Amino acid sequence: MSASPKHIVIIGGGVYGAKFAEHIISQAASIPVQFTVDLIEKRDKFVYLPTALRNCVVDVTGDCVKSYDNLFSGPDRPGKGQLIRGVAVRIDEDQRVVLLENGAKIPYDVLIIATGQKWDTPLAPRNENVAEYFSSVRANVAKSKKIIILGAGSVGCELACEIKDRYGKEKRVILVQKDRLPMSAHYSERFRAKLAHIMDQLGVETKFGYKGVANTDGTVSLFKDGEPAELVQADLVYESSRYNPNSSFVPEQWINAKTGAIKVLDTFEVEAATTPVFAVGDVNSFPEVKLALHINGNTLPVLTDNVKSVLQGKQVDKIYKTKLDAIALMLGYSKATGVIKTGTFGDIVLPGWLVKRMKGQDMGGSKVDLVLGIA
Ligand SMILES: Cc1cc2nc3c(=O)[nH]c(=O)nc-3n(C[C@H](O)[C@H](O)[C@H](O)COP(=O)(O)OP(=O)(O)OC[C@H]3O[C@@H](n4cnc5c(N)ncnc54)[C@H](O)[C@@H]3O)c2cc1C
Numbered sequence: 001m002s003a004s005p006k007h008i009v010i011i012g013g014g015v016y017g018a019k020f021a022e023h024i025i026s027q028a029a030s031i032p033v034q035f036t037v038d039l040i041e042k043r044d045k046f047v048y049l050p051t052a053l054r055n056c057v058v059d060v061t062g063d064c065v066k067s068y069d070n071l072f073s074g075p076d077r078p079g080k081g082q083l084i085r086g087v088a089v090r091i092d093e094d095q096r097v098v099l100l101e102n103g104a105k106i107p108y109d110v111l112i113i114a115t116g117q118k119w120d121t122p123l124a125p126r127n128e129n130v131a132e133y134f135s136s137v138r139a140n141v142a143k144s145k146k147i148i149i150l151g152a153g154s155v156g157c158e159l160a161c162e163i164k165d166r167y168g169k170e171k172r173v174i175l176v177q178k179d180r181l182p183m184s185a186h187y188s189e190r191f192r193a194k195l196a197h198i199m200d201q202l203g204v205e206t207k208f209g210y211k212g213v214a215n216t217d218g219t220v221s222l223f224k225d226g227e228p229a230e231l232v233q234a235d236l237v238y239e240s241s242r243y244n245p246n247s248s249f250v251p252e253q254w255i256n257a258k259t260g261a262i263k264v265l266d267t268f269e270v271e272a273a274t275t276p277v278f279a280v281g282d283v284n285s286f287p288e289v290k291l292a293l294h295i296n297g298n299t300l301p302v303l304t305d306n307v308k309s310v311l312q313g314k315q316v317d318k319i320y321k322t323k324l325d326a327i328a329l330m331l332g333y334s335k336a337t338g339v340i341k342t343g344t345f346g347d348i349v350l351p352g353w354l355v356k357r358m359k360g361q362d363m364g365g366s367k368v369d370l371v372l373g374i375a
Contacts, residue, residue, distance in 0.1 A: 005034035006311050009098055011088045012246070013041030013068060015048070015292045016281030016299065017114035021128045022071055023300055024307060025080045033311040038106055040088055040098065045130045049123065050292060052364035053155065054330075056122045057162045063365025065131050077196060085126070085248035088115070089250050091360070093275045108254040110302070110310050113262060113270070113279040115246035117290070120239045123155070144235035145171055146221050151240030152177035153184065158329055159238065164202040165332020167276045174232070176203045176212035176222065186289065187327075188347035191339040198335050198352075209241035214239060243290070245283045261285035265304050266319045268299075278303060278312045288322045297323035330363050 010017045010026060021039045028035070051064035072081040086100035098106040111353045118124065123139040141147070141163060149156045152175050157212035158361050179185070181192035182199070198204060210230075211223040214237045222230040245260045253272045262279040262288060263271040270277040279301055282290040298320050305318040328350070336355035340348045350358075360366060 003034070005036050006039070006109040007038065007107055008035050008110045008112070008311075009038045009040065009106055010114060011040045011098060012110045012113065012115035012283070013039050013043075013046060013071075013083065014114060014116045014281065016116075016295055017041070017112065018046055018068070018071060019300065020112060020114065020280070020303060021081055024304060025072070027304060031308055031311060033313060034214050035109075036079075036107075037072075037307070038084050038284040039071070039081065040084045040086055040100065040106060042085070042127045043125060043130055044085070044128050045124055046369045047130055048292075048365065049119075050132070051368070052123055052125075053158050053374060054162055054363055054365075055134045057166050059135075059138065060362070061131050061134060062369065063310075063362055064135065066368060080211045089215075091250055091277075093273065093277075096275055097240070101296065103308075106339055109276070110307055111275070111277040112307070113250065113277065115249075115284060116279045116282040118244040118246055119155075123237055124161075125295070134257075140236055146174070146176045146234050147171060147236045147238065148176065148212065148214075148232060148234040149238045149240055150176050150220070151212060151241055151242075152179075152182035152208070154327060154329055156240035157199065158256060158331060159240070160204045161202050161331035161335065162290055162340075164204050172205060172287065173203075173297060174207060174234075175199065175209045176210050178209070178211045180209045182206075182208070187339055188349075190348050191337070194337055194349055195329065196206075198331055198337060200333065202332065202354075224326045247283055254292055256285050259285065266321070267316050267317065268303055268320060269306070269316060279307065286320065286322075289325065289327065291327070293324065293326070294322065323333050328359045330355070330359055330361075 010021055021037050046066040048064040053058050055064050068083045086102055086119045088098050089101050090099040097107050127135040137300055143195040149160050160173045163173050183192050183197050196354050213221045247255050247260055247262050254262050254270050262284050264279050264284045268278040268280050302318045302320045306316045311318045325341040330336050336352040338350035
């Protein structure tokens, strides 16, 4: 009698979890061990975050909110995997199970954690009716005349430009950032200055060099050099949050106490786990700018080979290295910029036309089905 199939369990059906589920199933014929895949996801639909940002302003729901229906139903995937709707609340390594909020216990032989990070509004859809959520965000933007965004990282900058590009003079958008330029010092001054210039062209008002604190009455207090400087009224305040991984359900000893990230080796194995557990994507501690593009760089082959090794009782030995340190920003429909970090030759700032061509005028939305293998 053949051995019963091994259980691969993935927590989180975002870019990393959903893509890995599709990919490992597509590899089944080349893996000499029977296995099944359970994908645990708390939301009713897949959300592609890069395009979801535009969906906060213009209705592009079809490009960024996707059904999971086709993920396991392709002709090459019968009976290989299933989506389990639920919230993972605990991992019990002694019993090798993932516990869900509804009391269910999902047994695993190999566990992959891909729960991403928590985003504050407007990018934090509830678990049900994701599409409806974005519709209410758009309605809020539409009725607000003055919008303050706290934090000029990639999300804050793209959101500010998206709103100005769509609404022009109809709305004031004020972007607040503690540093004197947008983005972080990871990027060159030249790139950051170019980005600031584009935002200026679009009419985004900037308060660089200020720390903004959102008050409960809807106002924002601005501080300069630690001293109160201004109190600003707003119709809408968005906090473009700091890194905040979704890791609260894993054993405490797995987590970096400072960042909240799950500590991994460069094989993606969770450092302190005693069973085969991997963590990929935004939730892990691997030191790189957290981006969806890494899944199609080295992440997928390294994770797949290492999971295959576990299934076959072999040594896990594939090592991950960041393949490309780059960022591409769509600043509304009309403008774009980006940068590739080369190390030796410094930062290469990309012209807008090239970024638009690489990322697509639709922020990659039309390629999501293809990338996920759910087309
Ligand atoms: C506005 C914005 C723009 C971006 N633009 C780009 C870009 O242009 N290019 C690029 O490469 N990257 C971009 N990124 C980054 C990219 O989107 C992330 O790196 C990527 O989505 C991370 O994938 P993930 O699978 O780790 O997490 P996510 O995509 O966030 O998926 C995590 C999934 O886990 C689920 N989940 C969480 N906790 C639980 C739980 N306890 N139980 C069950 N399910 C759970 C969530 O519901 C979610 O579906 C952008 C991000 C944002 C926010």
